[in-house]
Amino acid sequence: RAGRSMRTVVIAGVPDGLLHDDVMADILVIHFQMSRNNGGDVEEITYPTRRKGVAYVTFEDQEVVESVLKKKEHHLQDKRLSKYYPLKVTRYSENVSTLITHLLAPPL
Secondary structure, eight states, X not given: OOXXXXXXXXXXXXXXXXXXXXXXXXXXXHHHHOGGGTOOOEEEEEOSOSSTTEEEEEESSHHHHHHHHHSSOXXXXXXXXXXXXXXXXXXXXXXXXXXXXXXXXXXX
16 A cells, blocks of 8 residues: 555645535545546545645545546536536645645736
């Protein structure tokens, strides 16, 4: 089993404030377990986090991380959501907070 950080992805673009946090976490788990999303068994999800619209998903197997990252576009959809939400999925790294700040910061 690979280390925890090697089995974790960062999800940006999670719609914030639409549903209860635990419901949104369930929707995310379902999305990332589906084979059509190149998913697999989720060990843990961290949502909400200190950053709005960001979640961490840890899979049981590192191979699933590679598979999820290969999928070109992730669109979060569920009957409880009014539309599709594009998600940005990136590999977790120790520098991830810097990366997210960079991605979410408005251009100067």
